[in-house]
Amino acid sequence: MKLTLPLILPLSLALSLALGATALAADPAATPAVDAPALYKAKCASCHGADGSKTILSKPVKGLSAEDFRKKMLGYKAKTYGGSKKAGMEKLAADLSDADIKGLAAFVAKL
Numbered sequence: 614m615k616l617t618l619p620l621i622l623p624l625s626l627a628l629s630l631a632l633g634a635t636a637l638a639a640d641p642a643a644t645p646a647v648d649a650p651a652l653y654k655a656k657c658a659s660c661h662g663a664d665g666s667k668t669i670l671s672k673p674v675k676g677l678s679a680e681d682f683r684k685k686m687l688g689y690k691a692k693t694y695g696g697s698k699k700a701g702m703e704k705l706a707a708d709l710s711d712a713d714i715k716g717l718a719a720f721v722a723k724l
């Protein structure tokens with residue numbers, strides 16, 4: 614019986630750590646939030662402008678509602694949307710997760 618306590622403590626610690634890790638992996642809310650402003654700056658601003666109003670390559674993304682933006686991005690991803698210059702956007706959209714697109718949509722809608 615004397616040996617039990619020192620054994621139980623590390624065991625219960627290991628168990629609670631393991632349970633904690635499982636809970637983290639299973640909880641979608643625990644996924645780190647998308648840093649949409651940084652993502653936009655790094656991957657989109659060069660062509661669309663910091664405020665989304667550049668029109669040299671495409672229609673401005675500024676002014677799109679979150680829902681329109683999301684539909685267009687999902688369209689590029691699924692290759693069901695786009696004009697004559699869509700190839701680059703299809704590649705870019707393919708690298709974005711649904712969470713990325715959702716985060717970017719909320720950001721772009723406020724530009």
Ligand code: HEC
Pocket residue numbers: 653656657658659660661670671672673674682685686694695696697698699700701702705717
């Ligand atoms: C290399 C330049 C380039 C980059 C970088 C780029 N785009 Fe584009 N984007 C374009 C071009 C060109 C078009 C027009 C494509 C077409 O013909 O459909 C476009 C179109 C779009 C449209 C559709 C506009 C509309 O109303 O039809 C959206 C939305 C968009 N881009 C969002 C993004 C987002 C978000 C990013 C960053 C993840 C991004 N773009 C990065 C060049 C770029």
